[in-house]
Amino acid sequence: MMNIAVAQSGGPTCAINASLVGVFREALKVPDIDAVFGSVNGIEGIINNHLVDMKSLIKSTEDMELLKQTPSTVLGSCRYKLPDRQDDDSVYRKIANTLIQRQIGAFFYIGGNDSMDTVNKLSEYFREISLDVKIIGIPKTIDNDLCITDHTPGFGSAAKYVAVTMHEIIRDSSVYSMPSVTVAEIMGRHAGWLTASSAVLHALGESAPHLIYVPECKFSLEKFLKDVRQEMAKHKAVIVAVSEGIEVPDGVQSGVVDNFGHKYLSGIGKYLEESVRSEIGCKVRSIELNVMQRCSSHLCSRTDIDEAEAIGSAGVRCALNGDTGKVMVFRRVKNQPYTIVIETADAGEIANKEKFLPTEFVNKEGNNISDKALDYFLPLIHGEPDIVIDKGIPKHFTIQESVLK
């Protein structure tokens, strides 16, 4: 008999609780697993011995289904990055203490880049001190910027939100007779995956977004204004999708002062809006898709949620097979019909690395996404789960604040 622990880390997504359900549901099937501990606020819960008994919290299949349709991290999250052991091993010792004291034989860490670094460091540490605790990383991030894996859980739902919302914004932008420009600012500080996913609308016959800017391409304000003018000659309402992370003059993103002497508190969207207003002079607005793109579970991708649960379950089987220091990854076998398999990669190969849009996904001009990318994106946003509704609002599964304190 052994206990296991699971934690959630990094920024919220719509799929991170589904991966928790995957771990939990798989653990229930294993007679050798006794308690399933939830670590509160990511690895901080292990460090501080702040664990909750998941079996007493998730009591039914209905609870699991509700948790799958609940965005964000039910166990809380953290932005904690483990120090190097040479610098400070006190945290490592605290972690080992909790795991030993709680008789935890396997720990599953659902998170992004930083969490995979934690998986890597801890697995090396456990090996050195001969502590037999398996540690497995379950990837998640709306940024889709993890290496090796075809895509990350959480990305498909965020991409679906972006596509559906941009589609609706196109309709909203086309009502008046005067020419206009609409700039939508989409998350992605270094990689343009999420912004690029708005191009799936082209597969529905939409000409918009007419311009798509990603951090992978060098950005020039002059070229941007030229692009906008060109599109305005073709379309009454020009729609622009832009990654929050494109490179702009110093001070714009940090909230200091831009070319126009304005203070930009809201980032790149406002900056481009003001640039169009002052240089072109037409009706223009900017829209920040903000946290809605990562937490709009009512609009999640069924593919994403199902995969997120499956990869959590696969993590448990992997640990039971004796693996450790691994991250679960997706390999895409084919697109017709869309087929993936779940495999493992060494955490060290994934930690602290970023995956960028392939060059062939971007058009030659560097201002839109090529149709070649659509086969990649479309399967990831496919399908809608049946959502349980209460009083017109999707129900959430939550744990009382007092239990998590």
Add this chain to the structure above:
Amino acid sequence: MMNIAVAQSGGPTCAINASLVGVFREALKVPDIDAVFGSVNGIEGIINNHLVDMKSLIKSTEDMELLKQTPSTVLGSCRYKLPDRQDDDSVYRKIANTLIQRQIGAFFYIGGNDSMDTVNKLSEYFREISLDVKIIGIPKTIDNDLCITDHTPGFGSAAKYVAVTMHEIIRDSSVYSMPSVTVAEIMGRHAGWLTASSAVLHALGESAPHLIYVPECKFSLEKFLKDVRQEMAKHKAVIVAVSEGIEVPDGVQSGVVDNFGHKYLSGIGKYLEESVRSEIGCKVRSIELNVMQRCSSHLCSRTDIDEAEAIGSAGVRCALNGDTGKVMVFRRVKNQPYTIVIETADAGEIANKEKFLPTEFVNKEGNNISDKALDYFLPLIHGEPDIVIDKGIPKHFTIQESVLK
């Protein structure tokens, strides 16, 4: 035999196309009605004799169902307010010319306050020149600020978007261990209906939104900061819903300069965010729900969409009964089960007036919504339509740009 015309006006909503379908579908049932003309860009289409033949555009029941799930105005919109006839009657004559030339016996104007003013003025003009064209207003606005009617088509879907999204934002805000404040800025320049609708989450057992500010209550920054501090003592993550229209110091809303010497391009949310940051110093962010709250058809209320179609149909029956200068309105008969009837009101009683939140809907402190309001709001957000999906994205019905040119 006669023709009819229909136009859409004002800001987009999720329900305005459903009302168009209501007019169209009802007209198809009437053997005496020949052509159904769509006026492009609201009344401007009538003024400029720019009409399209709806029967050649909407060809099937499937088209109608797609149109019902398409946000915004398929025929375009306008912000045109008719001048007073004493000042300039040339526009009136142009309108009469088009109606006579096209043999239009009834005109249906779907819109908000300004559109009802147009209905009123035109009906008086037609009476004076003895032109037998019935003119009927079909209300719509997410602001819900029209008099006499219990509520307006478009409001229920916007309220559902606000409630569902705020629910998800609550989850997104609760992940980290440090205290935080999240300010959500919601549409409503004069009336707080939409912001107040976020209180339906209290009926689901959520304590958030912990603070709700509407334009009907006098706003004080000092009191706001005191409120936030009080809520922070009770909750780790404080959630604030605020109407874009609350009264703040001169210059803040207009984008000049505020107390802190910052330029606020994004309105009240950013202003309150900066105020909390500088005065309280905790983690804080603001989120503008932006146009998504008026165009997110994927999340519309079935009640709203069904009612929007029904009130459009009722408008046609009303005109055929010989009425003119009327606006169709809802009267709520009871809440258990929710029952409304459609009646008429004189356009003059609705035009240029605003309906505000009743005093008893706001709590004594003026910083939240009373539970008494929930019976009013909850039925309006009830139900989800079956949405037709293509490639993971709700389909839209659109008219080619070239046809509308």
